Amino acid sequence: MALLEIRNLHLYMRSFEGDAHVLNGIDLTLERGRIHGLVGETGCGKSLTGLSISRLVPSPPARYAAGSIRFDGRDLMEASEAEMRALRGRRIGMIFQDPTTNLNPAFRVGEQMIDVALHAGQVDSGILGLGPDASRAERRAAACRLVVEMLGKVGIRDAAARVDDYPHQFSGGMRQRVLIAMALIGRPDLLIADEPTTALDVTVQAQILRLIRDLVDEFQLGVLLITHNLGVVAQVCSQVSVMYAGSTVEDGPTRAVFRAPRHPYTKALLAALPREGLARGELKGLAGSVPSLLTPPRGCRFAPRCVHAIDTCRERRPIAEEIQAGHTVACLRAAEPVA
Numbered sequence: 001m002a003l004l005e006i007r008n009l010h011l012y013m014r015s016f017e018g019d020a021h022v023l024n025g026i027d028l029t030l031e032r033g034r035i036h037g038l039v040g041e042t043g044c045g046k047s048l049t050g051l052s053i054s055r056l057v058p059s060p061p062a063r064y065a066a067g068s069i070r071f072d073g074r075d076l077m078e079a080s081e082a083e084m085r086a087l088r089g090r091r092i093g094m095i096f097q098d099p100t101t102n103l104n105p106a107f108r109v110g111e112q113m114i115d116v117a118l119h120a121g122q123v124d125s126g127i128l129g130l131g132p133d134a135s136r137a138e139r140r141a142a143a144c145r146l147v148v149e150m151l152g153k154v155g156i157r158d159a160a161a162r163v164d165d166y167p168h169q170f171s172g173g174m175r176q177r178v179l180i181a182m183a184l185i186g187r188p189d190l191l192i193a194d195e196p197t198t199a200l201d202v203t204v205q206a207q208i209l210r211l212i213r214d215l216v217d218e219f220q221l222g223v224l225l226i227t228h229n230l231g232v233v234a235q236v237c238s239q240v241s242v243m244y245a246g247s248t249v250e251d252g253p254t255r256a257v258f259r260a261p262r263h264p265y266t267k268a269l270l271a272a273l274p275r276e277g278l279a280r281g282e283l284k285g286l287a288g289s290v291p292s293l294l295t296p297p298r299g300c301r302f303a304p305r306c307v308h309a310i311d312t313c314r315e316r317r318p319i320a321e322e323i324q325a326g327h328t329v330a331c332l333r334a335a336e337p338v339a
């Protein structure tokens with residue numbers, strides 16, 4: 001059984017101008033021990049997909065119209081808020097894109113992490129290595145030990161002393177390590193990391209990616225890595241889903257998708273990457289812009305920008321089809337030998 005299975009997820013977002021159809025049929029399967037990349041242009045719904053898994057999109061304004069999200073066989077759309085809270089503290093770890101929801105500048109890093117550890121310990125006392133009738137003081141001491149251990153694991157040197165520091169005393173890369181440690185305290189099975197390296201320079205980015213890869217090996221985690229950086233996906237993700245305007249347009253093993261992309265949008269994204277040998281300023285951009293999600297095109301949402309679009313594309317929504325083992329494409333013309 002897959003660790004995470006999203007099928008045909010549809011989400012509407014109410015706004016002053018009307019209902020925006022922000023997720024329009026998301027399909028994704030994530031296995032344990034794998035890093036699955038989720039890519040696409042800004043506004044295509046990557047963060048909303050991540051937040052939907054932990055059911056953190058406030059509703060209203062959000063409304064789930066269809067679909068299922070199965071986590072370890074259990075449908076999260078049916079779960080109660082209490083069940084979701086227990087899952088979030090323990091089995092699903094998250095690193096958010098929005099920095100204001102991350103570390104609180106007013107509290108010591110250790111304190112913030114101990115709170116998370118105590119919460120995880122409430123859900124599952126085994127996390128702290130204690131029995132259910134441990135005293136408050138014992139739980140706090142165990143939480144503190146766990147925090148130091150986790151900080152050590154993510155490469156924070158002298159962790160026992162650093163727990164008393166405030167977030168501003170850490171560099172950007174160190175703060176990101178702290179956030180990863182925090183997300184892993186409950187020993188989750190699934191880690192959702194939304195743009196975890198975007199704000200970092202390339203060397204620190206490489207360190208953080210290596211760290212995530214090592215942690216996956218150590219804990220057999222499944223990671224959903226949300227990024228707009230195709231280079232990051234190529235480096236660490238075994239699988240990738242490409243999103244466009246709220247839909248998964250192509251999905252499969254990273255190597256297959258990047259070597260032989262079949263959806264015109266994936267092709268355009270890859271062609272837009274700067275390459276060696278390309279003259280300065282010569283970048284094959286993607287013409288046009290993402291459609292309005294309030295009045296999306298009736299057929300394929302990419303059709304208005306697609307050089308291969310035919311009339312049917314503008315009328316019929318393409319259904320994802322498997323063109324090779326594990327490689328699916330939602331394009332009416334995917335089966336045709338187009339360039």
Ligand SMILES: Nc1ncnc2c1ncn2[C@@H]1O[C@H](COP(=O)(O)OP(=O)(O)OP(=O)(O)O)[C@@H](O)[C@H]1O
Binds near residue numbers: 020022043045049
């Ligand atoms: N709370 C909200 N209310 C209304 N619309 C929203 C809300 N949150 C997101 N949206 C809209 O939903 C769409 C998808 O947003 P989302 O944040 O998931 O994009 P993203 O792919 O993560 O983009 P980025 O790469 O910029 O992080 C966008 O058009 C956005 O404007």
Ligand SMILES: [Mg+2]
Binds near residue numbers: 046047048097194
């Ligand atoms: Mg986002």
